[in-house]
Amino acid sequence: MxxxxxxxxxxxxxxxxxxxxxxxxxxxxxxxxxxxxxxxxxxxxxxxxxxxxxxxxxxxxxxxxxxxxxxxxxxxxxxxxxxxxxxxxxxxxxxxxxxxxxxxxxxxxxxxxxxxxxxxxxxxxxxxxxxxxxxxxxxxxxxxxxxxxxxxxxxxxxxxxxxxxxxxxxxxxxxxxxxxxxxxxNSFIPQKHADLIAKKVIAVGRYDYQKGFDELIQAWKHVYRVHPDWSLSIFGHGPLAETLQSLIQDLELQDVVRLCTPVKNIEKEYVSSSILAMTSRYEGLPMALLEGQVCGLPLVSYACKCGPKDIIHEGENGFLLAERDQEGLAGKLVLLMHNATLRKQMGRTSRALSLNYxxxxxxxxxxxxxxxxxxxx
Incomplete structure (x- = not known):
């Protein structure tokens, strides 16, 4: 054919x-x-x-x-x-x-x-x-x-x-x-799964209006007050790179929030992280959520149209937040940072649910x- x-x-x-x-x-x-x-x-x-x-x-x-x-x-x-x-x-x-x-x-x-x-x-x-x-x-x-x-x-x-x-x-x-x-x-079958020990959150996507990384960076100021020992790495590139970097500087988060260029072996970055965050304004079926899930990460995301509601089972493999709820998003991130047992439980559920894809x-x-x-x- x-x-x-x-x-x-x-x-x-x-x-x-x-x-x-x-x-x-x-x-x-x-x-x-x-x-x-x-x-x-x-x-x-x-x-x-x-x-x-x-x-x-x-x-x-x-x-x-x-x-x-x-x-x-x-x-x-x-x-x-x-x-x-x-x-x-x-x-x-x-x-x-x-x-x-x-x-x-x-x-x-x-x-x-x-x-x-x-x-x-x-x-x-x-x-x-x-x-x-x-x-x-x-x-x-x-x-x-x-x-x-x-x-x-x-x-x-x-x-x-x-x-x-x-x-x-x-x-x-x-x-x-x-x-x-x-x-x-699923984009790949990981060689190993995240052990969820590293104090790192990962986000992946193009630096543009759709992905809403400005929302995630602003939410991180609430996270930083409670957990200055955790870091956020955002992998991507795009037209808003300078705008996002300026926002990071303005909020004085440059020591803990990093814009990282895309890497072909993104699997390595997922498995060395402990949580995946997403604040998109719209999606189709976000590959970042599927990739984070198959690597065994708990997922924290805005409930935008469409995709997050299909992938995230509330309270099982992650959390869904109303769009633009920066404080709510930060609260769920902090909850997972505090509770290693919950992180690992959600990570196991993520791996199980990834078999559907x-x-x-x-x-x-x-x-x-x-x-x-x-x-x-």
């Missing part, structure tokens, strides 16, 4: 890129013919190691070149690139003769389902239904995002299958007959979907 994935690029260290790489590698090892088509790769290597059997094609459209231009120019350039994108992608798909083509809900999502290359079309989203409304933008950009959120629903209806990550998110899309829930799988279990759901789509051809 030939499967094609469409995405902006594989050069980033984000959760979506990691998930795609893991799936592509697994499918290639199972004998599937896998291709990844990108638009903005610019000859950069994939961040995560990609199986040599996976074919890679870049359309050289480079949408991200216009990320900081005015709205008017962005619309003009986007329309031109969309036309070019449609032509290039259609020609390549006709050549590849794929059985199934999957959009990662990037720039191809609005037109991929119209291309007549003989393949079944699947739309896969790694965020929640209301992602665009949670950007926090104002003015005309807010109106643009409201309109795009409305068009997202109409786009999803037009695919042979629409895959979301959580049952919570499925409910937000309404009664779509083509919707399917398939969560992300093994690669074998999740990929079987994808295999079943592929077979069903081809059967209905």
């Amino acid at each position: 030939k499967i094609v994935y469409c995405i902006v690029g594989t050069f980033n260290s984000g959760g979506m890129e990691r998930v795609l790489t893991n799936k592509a590698n697994y499918l290639a090892k199972m004998g599937y013919d896998i291709s990844i088509i990108t638009t903005d790769q610019k000859e950069r290597k994939p961040y995560f190691d990609l199986d040599k059997r996976v074919s890679q094609y870049d359309l050289e459209l480079n949408y991200t070149d216009e990320i900081n231009v005015s709205l008017f120019r962005k619309i003009l350039v986007f329309k031109r690139k969309q036309k070019n994108h449609r032509g290039k992608l259609s020609a390549l798909l006709l050549r590849l003769k794929a059985d199934i083509v999957i959009s990662m809900f990037d720039h191809d999502a609005t037109f991929l389902h119209t291309l007549k290359d003989g393949s079944k079309k699947v739309l896969e989203i790694h965020f929640s239904r209301y992602k665009r409304l949670q950007y926090g933008r104002k003015g005309i950009w807010k109106l643009v995002n409201m309109f795009r959120s409305w068009t997202d629903l109409n786009t999803a209806k037009k695919y042979h299958s629409f895959v979301v990550l959580t049952h919570e998110d499925k409910g937000y899309w309404g009664d779509l007959p083509n919707i399917t829930v398939i969560p992300n799988a 093994t690669e074998e279990i999740i990929m079987k759901q994808w295999f079943d979907l592929f077979k069903q789509l081809i059967k209905n051809n």
Whole structure:
């Protein structure tokens, strides 16, 4: 079976890129013919190691070149690139003769389902239904995002299958007959589990509005008053790096809160920590929670849309807090810092619950979907 994935690029260290790489590698090892088509790769290597059997094609459209231009120019350039994108992608798909083509809900999502290359079309989203409304933008950009959120629903209806990550998110899309829930799988099988002795909290994600690390840093001032001996390491990179570093300096937390560059062996950082914290404003199914869980960490997170409610069983493998409840978040972190027995109990439960997200279990759901789509051809 030939499967094609469409995405902006594989050069980033984000959760979506990691998930795609893991799936592509697994499918290639199972004998599937896998291709990844990108638009903005610019000859950069994939961040995560990609199986040599996976074919890679870049359309050289480079949408991200216009990320900081005015709205008017962005619309003009986007329309031109969309036309070019449609032509290039259609020609390549006709050549590849794929059985199934999957959009990662990037720039191809609005037109991929119209291309007549003989393949079944699947739309896969790694965020929640209301992602665009949670950007926090104002003015005309807010109106643009409201309109795009409305068009997202109409786009999803037009695919042979629409895959979301959580049952919570499925409910937000309404009664779509083509919707399917398939969560992300664990990124790795750890060589060992965290012993939960180190006085370290870990957070992982891009330094942007979505991940809400400003909330976590501000919450840490409450933690620091009680536990100045504990540290927080935030692994990532992104546009808000300087802003976050300034916030750390302003709160005089530079000795205990550190911004760390991404590492490929993030497993090592998880197992040398004792708690995972997350303060995202929105998610799909956060890989940081899954990765922390499989490494045996207790989890403390805001109950944002979507994902934390699917992963965290309140009081069993971690705690869920209302969004923006910095003091509540700090209180749960302090509770776990005080109580090593509770940390270890929650860590054991995390490891047990992580078995629901093994690669074998999740990929079987994808295999079943592929077979069903081809059967209905």
